[in-house]
Amino acid sequence: MSDRHRSICSAVEQAFPKAFHGICMYHLLNNLKTKFKSKSKELEQHYIPAAKSYNLQEFHVLFYTLCSAVPSAKEYLESVGLDRWTRSHAPYRRYNIMTTNISESFNAVLVKVRELPITAFINEVWLLCQIWFQQRRTKANGCSSRMSTDVEKKLEQRRDRTQTMDYTFDVLNGDRNYCVDMALWTCTCWKFQLDQLPCDHVLAVAWKTQYDPYDLCSLYYTRDFWCETYRGVIQPIPHISSWVVPPALSTFQLNPPDVRTITGR
Secondary structure, X not given: OEOOOHHXXXXXXXXXXXXXXXXXXXXXXXXXXXXXXXXXXXXXXXXXXHHHOOOHHHHHHHHHHHHHHOOOHHHHHHHHOHHHHOOOOOOOOOOOOOOOHHHHHHHHHOHHHOOOOHHHHHHHHHHHHHHHHHHHHHHHHOOOOOEOHHHHHHHHHHHHHHHHOOOXXXXXXXXXXXXXXXXXXXXXXXXXXXXXXXXXXXXXXXXXXXXXXHHHOOHHHEHHHHHHHOOOOOOOOOOHHHOOOOHHHHOOOOOOOOOOOOOOO
């Protein structure tokens, strides 16, 4: 996941030729605003719902609305590749990873330590990761529910919304209906398949049929997997005097790469 900078795209193609390279939806939105400055308001109103939509039918309606408001944006977005910025067209499950917020946040935390020597910088990163792992390990171990804390909150919110739905396998939600297949674990809204978490419609059916909604959640959302994520310990780097260096490496001189510095990234 990244923005569309050419050097990043080139590096991903060379280093990870088989990896799927998604585009951050907010970086792409900013590119659109720069390219079509007079239509910034319309772009923000229609683009984000289209990018986040789960099923193709809903996407086509939203994308048509977007292209009707900003006709020139259609060719640009299609040239990027619909699979790279939309959830509905992605070849793999993106869950809720639609932006580069994680890396942006991590970069922001490291702003002050970037000027340190490389060994001191690595030590600061190690210390930061150690603190974060300890905090998250403590939080996960203190969770008493079957699912992780955030997933429990999501399920509770969705349960509340199911109070107003008709409890049939053809689930009526407002003026729209959705088909739920409990044998195949599918819903025509596609949120269930892509998030691996029961949507409102599946929860409505589960409630009516006395089906345990926890059994419909991916194992990755459970408390046990949450705890397992932070079970590992980030080991400290021992003093250089205790390092065991193979003879072949002790005399090896590692020079910085011979590259030409260019403008930009």
